[in-house]
C-alpha cells in the first residue's frame with residue numbers, strides 16, 4: 273500500500289492545502305470500502321473494481337470531514353442498489369417486508385459514516401466528522417481534487433469518492 | 447459443478463504429503479472455493495482445469511500455492527483469554543525465579559498465522575517486565591510463506607485489530623499506517639518470523655521456555671499429532687510450558703505430558719523421565 | 721442472570737445490527753438515538769450492564785455521554801464501550817481517557833463484539849465457549 277505519509281512540511285504557511293490525491297490513494301479507499309462491505313453487508317459480499325454507467329435515479333449519501341483537509345466522502349449507487357444494501361444491512365431478506373425510504377436514507381448514510389470515519393483516520397488530523405446525509409444531490413466536488421473508486425456490487429455500479437468542496441478555494445490561483 | 451473425485455484425491459494427497467493437513471472426504475467444496483482464485487489467476491475458469499494443468503506440469507510454486515490456499519489462518523488477539531493472561535500471572539513468575547537474570551526467555555508461537563498470537567505475547571511481556579525486548583525472544587513460525595511475511599510486517603487491518611485486542615493495548619502498542627495498524631518497532635524486534643513445517647523435522651531452534659501450539663493439531667491425524675508433540679518436547683526445556691488450543695489435548699495422544707489447570711484452561715508440562 | 725445493554729447510535733440500521741448481535745448472545749437490550757436519550761433511560765432507572773456508544777450523534781455525542789455517565793457515581797458499574805467509525809489513534813485515546821472501557825471500530829463483525837465482551841467479562845457463559 274502506498275499511502276503518502278503526512279510529513280507536515282507540506283502544510284507550511286503560505287503553501288496550498290494538500291490535494292486529496294496526495295493524501296490517500298484509490299487502493300486505500302477501495303480497501304476501506306471492502307472491509308465495510310465484508311463486515312456489515314455480508315461476508316461473501318465482494319466489490320469488483322470495474323466502472324459502469326450509473327443509473328439516472330442515483331442516490332448518494334455523504335459525510336463531511338473538516339480539518340487540515342476539508343471535503344466529503346460520497347457514496348453513490350442506484351436506488352434499487354440502495355434498497356438491496358438496506359435489506360442486507362437490516363438482514364431483512366424476505367422480499368415482502370416493506371423497506372421505508374427513511375430506512376434506505378439511514379442505512380446508506382451509515383455506510384458513508386463507516387467509510388468516512390476510516391478515510392478520516394488516514395488523512396492528516398485532527399479533523400471532525402459530520403453527521404451523514406442522504407439525497408440525490410451530494411455537495412459538488414472539485415474534479416481536480418477527488419479520489420474516486422468505481423466498483424460493482426452484485427453487478428450494479430457503486431462509487432465512493434473523497435472530494436474537496438467545489439465552493440472552497442482550496443488551491444492557490446494559477 | 448463440483449470437483450471430480452480423482453482430482454480431489456490428488457489435491458488431498460498433495461496437501462497431506464506437504465503439510466500433513468487432512469482433508470476429509472466431503473471437503474470438496476472447500477478445495478473448490480480455495481483453489482478457484484488460483485485457477486482464475488492462471489486465466490482458467492474452473493478448478494478441474496487448474497488441477498489438470500498443475501498435474502501435467504508440476505512446479506514447486508504451484509504446490510506451495512495449493513498448500514497455502516488450503517491452510518485455515520483464522521486467528522485473533524488473546525484467543526480464548528486464559529492461555530495468555532496466565533502467561534504473566536503464573537508462568538512468567540515461575541520462569542523468572544528459575545532463570546538467572548541474564549538468561550533470555552524463549553517463546554515459540556508454532557503456527558502463528560498472521561502473528562496475533564506472537565504479538566499478544568510480546569505486548570503482555572512488554573507490559574509485565576522492564577526491559578522485555580532485551581530479555582525475551584519470540585519465534586513465530588508457520589508453514590505459509592504469506593503468513594510468515596504478514597507476521598514479519600506486523601500490520602493489521604481494522605477488522606483484525608477489532609478481534610479481541612483490548613483498546614488500551616491498541617493505543618499503547620500500535621500506530622496507524624494508512625488504513626492499517628502497525629505494531630510498535632520494539633515489539634517487532636522481539637519477534638522473529640520464519641517458515642517451518644511442523645510435520646517435517648524441525649530446524650535447530652530453542653530450547654523454548656513456553657510453546658504456543660494452538661489450533662493447528664486439529665488439522666492432523668493421530669500419528670502426525672504424536673510426532674509433532676514428540677518433536678516439540680525435544681525443543682522445550684524440562685520445566686517449560688506448552689499451550690494447546692481449546693479443542694486440543696495431549697491426553698490419549700502422547701502420555702509424556704502432565705496437564706496443569708490454569709484458570710479456565712490448561713497448560714501441559716513434560717513429565718519427568720517420560 | 722440476564723445481561724442488559726443500552727445501544728446508543730443515531731443510525732437505526734446500526735442499532736438493529738448491534739442489538740441483533742447482543743440479543744444473540746442472550747442480552748436484553750434497549751436503544752437510544754443519541755446521548756441525551758440514553759441519559760433519560762438511565763435516569764428512568766433502567767441501568768444496564770453495558771452501553772455501546774456511537775461517537776458522532778445529534779443532540780449529545782458519545783464522548784459527552786461518557787463524561788456524563790462517569791460523573792455520576794451511581795452509574796459506576798456500567799461498562800462503556802464505544803462502537804464508532806472514529807478510528808484515529810488520538811480519538812481512541814480521548815475516549816479511553818474520558819472513561820470508556822473498550823472501543824470497537826466500525827466496521828466490525830459479530831465475532832469482534834463477542835471477543836470484546838469476553839475481554840470485559842460480559843459474555844454470558846453459554847456463548848463464551
Ligand SMILES: C[S@@+](CC[C@H](N)C(=O)[O-])C[C@H]1O[C@@H](n2cnc3c(N)ncnc32)[C@H](O)[C@@H]1O
Nearest residue numbers: 465517521557559589590643644645660661662
Ligand atoms: C487456525 S491457525 C492458528 C493460529 C494461531 N495459533 C491461533 O491459535 O489463533 C492454523 C495455522 O496453522 C498453519 N499450519 C497448518 N499446517 C501446518 C504445518 N504442517 N506446519 C506449520 N504450520 C501449519 C496454517 O498455515 C495456519 O496459519
